[in-house]
Ligand SMILES: [Zn+2]
């Protein structure tokens with residue numbers, strides 16, 4: 001099939017809508033008609049050329065939901081018409097870490113841009129067009145069948161899209177990585193889509209206080225509505241002192257969703273004794289962070305990482321949908337803007353400006 005699709009050609013130049021040939025799904029793959037695609041920071045890194053491994057031209061988008069259009073040979077458990085949330089971490093499905101339920105940590109994944117057989121399903125004229133993971137910014141995309149997680153069709157697909165990256169990551173970091181318990185304190189440093197999901201998960205879990213730390217005070221009312229009990233302007237000279245004061249000397253859990261230079265040091269410095277810093281943010285290639293070992297040792301403070309919120313998508317995505325359907329997980333409140341496919345650059349610029357929590361590209 002041939003479909004007008006926003007394609008990214010090179011850093012610094014806007015997307016172009018091109019007529020994209022989308023091949024049928026090969027064995028073990030499905031082709032999905034996308035309903036919505038979330039506007040995620042990792043794609044912004046790609047657009048800014050901060051990851052050398054990103055090939056071009058490429059269809060971006062790592063968060064989305066849609067309806068299965070067709071299935072390739074050998075696919076079981078999925079059929080045309082199924083509503084699916086897309087995972088960006090199908091893993092190989094065979095190795096030890098995949099079988100343990102942590103496919104985002106799989107070491108046997110194809111290079112970024114390619115399907116498992118090393119090729120692409122997208123073509124523009126004679127030019128091969130690559131897949132940024134699941135390439136959810138395409139109205140029709142092809143993914144490994146393990147990346148298409150069937151969910152209850154009662155969930156609106158535009159809202160379900162958020163589960164595929166921001167919600168899986170932010171909620172998963174709180175629920176699965178950190179296992180935040182009733183009455184424990186937490187801070188979220190950087191309150192975009194992932195940070196808002198983490199705040200909300202903290203509220204659902206009964207954490208207190210829940211401190212939102214961000215550089216855009218205009219968002220604070222929205223962050224309180226999502227569960228923050230206190231908000232701190234990260235640019236204030238006494239931001240760290242405010243966090244320590246609010247939490248009576250330090251937080252039990254500090255979640256770092258921002259790669260800004262001040263974020264990680266602030267999170268580690270804010271930790272209570274036996275507190276844990278959970279590193280969620282993606283950093284540009286070659287980034288380095290420094291720590292004070294004495295600060296860790298003398299308080300038994302810990303630093304852990306949460307990739308994709310330690311998610312196991314086939315289990316966690318349906319759980320998150322159930323929480324939404326039960327009225328516990330407020331996906332609608334996480335959406336800060338909706339854009340058409342031809343407005344994709346505007347959507348990413350809104351993300352860059354820091355005012356957006358989560359934008360959605362919505363298809364017809
Ligand atoms: Zn993402």
Ligand SMILES: [Zn+2]
Pocket residue numbers: 091092093094095096097098103106107108
């Ligand atoms: Zn694997």
